[in-house]
Amino acid sequence: MATARTVIIRKHGGPEEFEIETREVGDPGPGEIRIRHEVAGLNFIDAYQRSGLYPMEMPHAMGMEGAGIVEAVGEGVTHLKAGDRAAYAAMPPGAYADARVMPAAQVCPLPEGIAFETAAAMMLKGLTAEYLFCRTTPIKAGDTVLFHAAAGGVGLIACQWAKSEGIRLIGTAGTDEKCALAVESGADACINYRNEDFVARVRELTDGKGVDVVMDGVGKDTFDGSLDCLKPLGMMISFGNASGPVPPLNIATLAAKGSLKVTRPTLFTHIGDPDTCQAMARHLFDKVLAGDVTLRIDQRYPLDQIAEAHRAMEARETTGSTVITL
Structure with a gap:
């Protein structure tokens, strides 16, 4: 069975609470996919979850946004297939990982014209902009x-x-x-x-x-x-x-x-309906492909520096988007 490095926390607190453990990654069940990440995104909601502002059951994997290749799909998944490029901002957390099994509904087919790094930098933030300007x-x-x-x-x-x-x-x-x-x-x-x-x-x-x-x-x-x-x-x-x-x-x-x-509002209310989520993603992808929105990625951290990435974000030392390379 394949394994993946996965960032977890065992209790709420500062960036020092992050641990990286190697986990087995199984097959997707009904309504799920297995995705192997190329890049993950970094967002303030990650810090809110880590600190306990948004409480989570422990222990818990971390990270809300990622992009990569679909390796397998479970029963009932029709909008994705093995080999597809895909990206998402979705619950539950777990994107700070080489690979994971996750619900498929909020995972979106990624157009060929958008790089994995761009997608991982933009899904949560870009879908947020979409609902702020178009749905609120x-x-x-x-x-x-x-x-x-x-x-x-x-x-x-x-x-x-x-x-x-x-x-x-x-x-x-x-x-x-x-x-x-x-x-x-x-x-x-x-x-x-x-x-x-x-x-x-x-x-x-x-x-x-x-x-x-x-x-x-x-x-x-x-x-x-x-x-x-x-x-x-x-x-x-x-x-x-x-x-x-x-x-x-x-x-x-x-x-x-x-x-x-x-x-x-929250993004996750808007994308809770799968059809709405996919429509929002297509709107965002169209903006990017048309050149109306260009993603600026100013910080890149490898997975083993996830704590430093959080410290920089919370200290307001970052600009644009930050990605976690895998």
Whole structure:
């Protein structure tokens, strides 16, 4: 029976909790596939799961995103076959591995024109951008969006996505270099929140009107200011917790600030329906194949340096996407 190096944790905690063990990889059962990974992706949700912000039963394999070759398919799997190139962002975790058996429903056939490394860097982040722009609230050409952490993995995709749709995107980032990267990727403007009041600057950039939509994956540090950036009836999309979870919200605050709307979506709700997942992936692949979205991979770590990869991500030392090579 084949074996695979697999990253696991036995308890929640810091990056030091990672272990690499060799596991047997069996045959897929009904509705499953066996995939041999070429590359895995790195995402903040991995750190949330590792730390216990999103609790998991222990011990548990880690990693939410990967790309590789399908080795075998179980009974009932019709959209994939052995030998297919494939990529996914999916539950349960387990992508930090040479190979694995996993549910097939959220694994997507990968077009020949997209490299494995690109696919592993973009599935979770790109599908997130797809639901933010296309499935959460109506956003049309000419609307203005505020996007926090615009030089991160999701952010750089969002900058390009917005530009391709005629949407004005104002970004925030923590350094001038990151701001420049966001603008280069399609942001109309980017605010260095370390030396500027982003609320005041957003009001200035919108002639005092505010933005139609805020997309906030940072969480605690930016949530209150984000509400103050919205125009009346605007939509706040809180989709992540990079700085920590958002404190409880007094719902009357939304009325006082202009009848605002707030939602807390997750990718995994959207891709929970297999047909929706495959349609979202095809939309993302079309954007990439058309050149509207180009993946920037700025960090690469081998599997045995997974702890260092997490430390760099959590220290905000990364830009663009990070991949784990196998």
